[in-house]
């Protein structure tokens with residue numbers, strides 16, 4: 219569906235060489251999969267998505283979307299993909315039904331066809347009862363579901379979603395994930411950006427982790443975790459200023475230790491054992507937590523930073 223080789227994006231600036239937000243990345247997105255770009259703010263995820271959406275010119279390397287070159291076939295590509303931008307850009311003047319209807323008419327679809335599709339999409343987005351409501355009467359989650367529904371009006375094979383659940387509460391996020399699962403089941407290829415590792419783990423069959431314009435890791439979430447982390451992590455909080463000294467004392471308890479400003483992360487197969495042995499050594503953490511390794515740990519391992527830095 220998407221192939222990129224050495225893909226680059228440089229933004230011109232008034233002085234100097236400009237700024238290169240994407241620095242030569244290779245990607246292959248296969249039909250029917252959910253593919254993710256995970257990374258912190260400024261990693262280059264949106265810049266990559268905008269090139270894939272064929273609204274921002276490629277400045278280096280090669281990109282093919284559905285076999286086409288965005289520099290030549292932009293309009294044809296845009297007609298066959300759906301794009302759900304980071305910010306909701308719904309028409310505030312129109313009600314829910316008309317937001318979908320007017321968008322469908324932009325694609326040149328006949329009135330009756332659009333009406334039928336709008337009905338189906340309202341059902342799909344669980345917004346049928348809100349058909350007559352104005353956009354500003356909707357919750358954040360409903361607006362996102364409507365934006366996704368709108369991006370499906372042309373029945374795209376490929377749907378691009380930039381930070382689909384940023385700013386939503388947990389319940390709204392889960393409803394949205396459910397919407398995306400159903401799309402995937404219907405055979406739509408999903409490409410999404412996120413800086414939520416749980417979202418990446420839940421939704422993505424495969425993903426790339428981006429940092430500073432390059433890909434630092436690629437694979438299925440479970441495989442990445444297995445490859446770059448241990449099964450469990452023991453998080454140990456000590457008093458202010460004690461972490462560095464304690465990290466040395468506990469260094470042999472795990473495969474490795476990360477020292478964060480407010481806690482130590484001890485990577486081991488059995489986190490409870492790390493906690494028990496910490497106590498055996500006479501150290502008393504203020505708080506302990508044992509959890510599974512996540513993509514956040516993979517990111518920390520590969521970049522030395524947390525995703526929210």
Ligand SMILES: Nc1ncnc2c1ncn2[C@@H]1O[C@H](COP(=O)(O)OP(=O)(O)OP(=O)(O)O)[C@@H](O)[C@H]1O
Nearest residue numbers: 229237239257258259260261262263264265266413
């Ligand atoms: N039009 C532009 N002109 C100059 N620099 C830009 C432009 N758009 C983005 N950048 C810069 O490119 C870098 C990557 O931005 P991008 O939006 O792709 O990151 P991101 O990973 O999507 O992060 P976010 O989660 O904040 O959207 C940032 O440093 C940003 O400031």
